[in-house]
Amino acid sequence: MKPPVHMFGAVWLLTLITLIFAFAMSPALGHDIYTRLTMGTMCARCGGNDCAPVKAEPTNTPRRGYWLPASGEFVPVEMARQSPDERFHRCAYPPNLQWRGRGAGQGPEGWIEIGTAATRCFWAPALGF
Secondary structure, rough: OOOOOHHHHHHHHHHHHHHHHHHHHHOOOOOOHHHHHHHOOOOOHHHHOOOEEEEEEEEEEOOOOOOOOOEEEEEEHHEEEOOOOOEEEEOOOOOOOOEEOOOOOOOOEEEEOOOOEEEEEEEOOOOOO
16 A cells, blocks of 8 residues: 655755756856956956946047946056957946935935946057057
């Protein structure tokens, strides 16, 4: 005679197996360009979240470096690292946010950005001119 199958035991075992499988399988890490670029640099903490390709213009006056028209910044050539794909890339500090409460004639309540985010790391296609 076969022993009876208890539904509670079967559900419990299935739940346990599912949980073990779910915790044993870790999600795959993204292998995007910014994860590779920021590893081992001061930008590693941002994890590439504040990184993006940018337009930059090499300049020699008054100093050698790169002008970033979108942010209005000058990046000295000493700060630039070699870009792996012949494009310019920039990681910025998180923006400065300040809470603006509702006041008489001050507009809506919410977070506003103060100033612009400064460049934290910069990659250029060629380090020389």
